[in-house]
Amino acid sequence: MDRNARDDVQRAMTALAAGDRSAFRPVFVALWPLVQRFCERTLRDRDRGQDAAQAAMMKLLLNASDFDPARDAISWALGFAAFECLSARNRSVRSREQSDEEVLMKAETAEPDPERAAIARDLRDAASAALAHLRPSDLAVLEAAFHGQGPPGSTGTAAAFRKRLQRALERLRVIWRHMHGTE
């Protein structure tokens, strides 16, 4: 745009800002193609560029009455265009991120919660290791209690069984504390 054309746009924009409606057409005819080209080149997409250009043009005209004649009209107009292009780019990046997140969230996993599954596995391994150090008689008592069975073997009262279970659990706690330093 040459110097004369730039001055014409400046004069028209100043008149439009003051309320001179006859300046609307010259302003529109000068700025609309400029804003369109800017947006299409910045976004490298004709459709998105058109959307951004229209949004920029509407914002520019909404704020036209507040235009400060001391400012350069072309730069002011391109400021709106740049902002809309930036917003369009950010929206596009956000929508891509969101669709990636949705894909990950929907991905099938073996465990409902991988962290909990890992903890459960570690606890099972630790318990197995502790149980391996128990005497066979204690192990038998614990197994019988786990399966809800009566005292192992053909002899022994319920009270005696409960006492043996208590002692087996106590020995297991001691082994666990010794191995893992915690209850």
Added chain:
Amino acid sequence: MGPSDAEVMRRGRTIYEIGRLRRSSRMLLYVLPVLACGWLIGRPAVLIVPAVAVLSLVAIASAYVHLRYEKAVLTGIAASVPALLLPWAIGGVGLLRIAGAMIDPCIPACVVAGGIAGAVVAVRASGEQRHWSSWLMSAAVAGIVGAVGCSVAGEAGVLGMAIGTLAGSAPVIARREWRGA
């Protein structure tokens, strides 16, 4: 296929008018505090309410039309502040004896305040391209606000203010017309 350039331009015109209306509504920020002063100095609601309604309409419509009328309204409001407050300020003095006659000082105060308002609006308007319409707008606004203040002295006060406004404007307008001719 997106909208045509003509459609975008049509929408743009509507948006531009909305922007102008949005800007012109800010005139209430000047109108309401000035008339709130009128209420604070004890002017009756029967005067304040119509003044608020008329002045708000005039201010917003003027600013919507063009910036020169927005400036004219602001000039009118600023110029009328003495007419709004002076009669109230000296009202407590009571009647004065001047040359053997008992005179209410509010009436001459309204004339003087009107003269100040008239001179200020005329000077401001003479710098505008369309000075007559600017002057008329400023004088009308100054008259509305001034009438609220000068009603302290009754109809005589309001009349005095109007005469003062014309008298204050006349020399400035005459000088401009003579120089322009």
